[in-house]
Amino acid sequence: DTAVSQTPKYLVTQMGNDKSIKCEQNLGHDTMYWYKQDSKKFLKIMFSYNNKELIINETVPNRFSPKSPDKAHLNLHINSLELGDSAVYFCASSHFRLAGGRGGGNEQFFGPGTRLTVL
Amino acid sequence: GENVEQHPSTLSVQEGDSAVIKCTYSDSASNYFPWYKQELGKRPQLIIDIRSNVGEKKDQRIAVTLNKTAKHFSLHITETQPEDSAVYFCASTGANSKLTFGKGITLSVRP
Numbered sequence: 443d444t445a446v447s448q449t450p451k452y453l454v455t456q457m458g459n460d461k462s463i464k465c466e467q468n469l470g471h472d473t474m475y476w477y478k479q480d481s482k483k484f485l486k487i488m489f490s491y492n493n494k495e496l497i498i499n500e501t502v503p504n505r506f507s508p509k510s511p512d513k514a515h516l517n518l519h520i521n522s523l524e525l526g527d528s529a530v531y532f533c534a535s536s537h538f539r540l541a542g543g544r545g546g547g548n549e550q551f552f553g554p555g556t557r558l559t560v561l
Numbered sequence: 562g563e564n565v566e567q568h569p570s571t572l573s574v575q576e577g578d579s580a581v582i583k584c585t586y587s588d589s590a591s592n593y594f595p596w597y598k599q600e601l602g603k604r605p606q607l608i609i610d611i612r613s614n615v616g617e618k619k620d621q622r623i624a625v626t627l628n629k630t631a632k633h634f635s636l637h638i639t640e641t642q643p644e645d646s647a648v649y650f651c652a653s654t655g656a657n658s659k660l661t662f663g664k665g666i667t668l669s670v671r672p
Contacts, residue, residue, distance in 0.1 A: 475660075483664075485662040490658070550607070554604050555604055
């Protein structure tokens with residue numbers, strides 16, 4: 443009955459390695475997100491997919507590549523991991539709201555987070 | 562792009578007192594303003610939200626007010642309890658559904 447799930451919960455790896463984090467939602471939402479939360483607790487959007495299409499792509503190094511095989515899944519692959527990639531990564535999902543011809547906002551449901559530690 | 566400022570960065574109140582957290586935003590096109598609570602080691606969870614066509618919204622001990630002219634919105638928690646201790650994030654969303662978060666405020670409720 444978990445709404446938004448992520449695996450793994452913890453990820454410890456060496457610099458230079460490649461790793462993936464998986465996210466799944468069973469809420470029937472059409473939009474999914476990846477956020478990075480650094481050591482100062484700042485939450486920053488990285489990517490967003492709406493119906494499997496990329497709609498938000500912040501200035502994230504191209505070592506980060508999201509993939510959405512379907513509306514319920516959004517995975518994050520990271521190549522050549524660096525020390526500065528250490529953070530908690532949250533997946534989230536929501537309905538994409540259109541009101542008066544514009545996009546808008548709806549509650550975003552967050553996954554439990556993946557704590558990535560790069561040694 | 563949108564810029565959300567949140568202040569103060571820390572707030573300590575006595576149990577039973579009220580707490581007020583203020584945020585400002587820069588994009589006049591923003592139309593959705595949620596507040597998230599994040600307990601230590603947990604995920605952010607929505608506690609209340611407000612849309613741009615409403616000036617105030619209340620849910621039991623929490624309320625949010627929005628001043629579109631001044632581009633600021635505030636979270637009010639009354640009768641604070643120790644379990645209210647957490648990090649609180651304000652955020653705003655514009656036309657592309659991108660949620661921009663403030664830097665968060667750590668609220669401590671002293672028993």
